Amino acid sequence: MSYSVGQVAGFAGVTVRTLHHYDEIGLLVPSERTHAGHRRYGDADLDRLQQILFYRELGFPLDEVAVLLDDPDADPRTHLRRQHAVLTARIEKLQKMAAAVEHAMEARKMGINLTPEEKFEVFGDHDPDQYADEVRERWADTEAYRQSQQRTASYTKDDWKRINDEMGAIHLRMADLLTEGVPAGSEAAMDVAEEHRLFITRAYYDCAHELHQCLGEMYVADERFTATYEAIRPGLAVYMRDAIVANTARHTAS
Numbered sequence: 001m002s003y004s005v006g007q008v009a010g011f012a013g014v015t016v017r018t019l020h021h022y023d024e025i026g027l028l029v030p031s032e033r034t035h036a037g038h039r040r041y042g043d044a045d046l047d048r049l050q051q052i053l054f055y056r057e058l059g060f061p062l063d064e065v066a067v068l069l070d071d072p073d074a075d076p077r078t079h080l081r082r083q084h085a086v087l088t089a090r091i092e093k094l095q096k097m098a099a100a101v102e103h104a105m106e107a108r109k110m111g112i113n114l115t116p117e118e119k120f121e122v123f124g125d126h127d128p129d130q131y132a133d134e135v136r137e138r139w140a141d142t143e144a145y146r147q148s149q150q151r152t153a154s155y156t157k158d159d160w161k162r163i164n165d166e167m168g169a170i171h172l173r174m175a176d177l178l179t180e181g182v183p184a185g186s187e188a189a190m191d192v193a194e195e196h197r198l199f200i201t202r203a204y205y206d207c208a209h210e211l212h213q214c215l216g217e218m219y220v221a222d223e224r225f226t227a228t229y230e231a232i233r234p235g236l237a238v239y240m241r242d243a244i245v246a247n248t249a250r251h252t253a254s
Contacts, residue, residue: 002040017181147205175233184242193247216244
């Protein structure tokens with residue numbers, strides 16, 4: 001039994017362009033081709049794709065994924081044990097960092113000193129103070145919260161409009177890459193993710209790569225954030241998270 005590239009893309013939830021890219025770099029070369037040169041994937045290819053997607057979800061760059069999968073001493077159980085260990089470490093890290101995750105301040109615009117008319121002019125029908133009490137209760141004792149309060153306290157209406165425009169432009173650049181089928185782990189997507197992190201640092205609070213990765217995870221875990229990104233482009237929440245994870249791995253790899 002073999003499957004076309006379109007069928008496999010549908011099974012795995014990836015784009016055809018991603019599968020073409022994996023073929024071109026030798027990461028996932030289909031085991032068959034038709035007389036017309038069309039790719040055909042067998043069960044072994046699907047197993048390898050599943051492993052690739054596991055490792056990508058864990059933040060491994062594509063070149064490292066290739067090394068891991070082509071290790072002659074590794075069997076499927078070895079891969080599962082390795083993935084379990086990485087997942088366990090990530091869970092522990094996220095649990096320790098959860099109290100410091102200040103992602104809500106980015107979207108809820110804490111410390112906004114605008115009149116109701118100015119708020120509507122800047123944010124439209126979105127109320128930037130909607131979750132102020134929740135944010136204050138959960139993160140008021142963190143350094144990131146204090147930094148955000150200090151930096152935004154003096155922002156004027158024009159400052160907020162500029163910040164909104166800058167963030168919107170970053171989101172659209174990432175959305176365009178998603179639409180074009182550019183992999184989230186590509187240099188282009190990681191560069192936009194790094195731009196996003198640096199923007200947060202400039203506008204709100206010091207956002208280290210590890211904290212930025214937590215933001216990415218929360219964009220998917222928190223349905224309110226997910227809805228915001230999905231309204232920009234379907235699939236953007238997960239794509240944004242994946243690009244942030246890949247960028248974090250790129251900058252923190254020893």
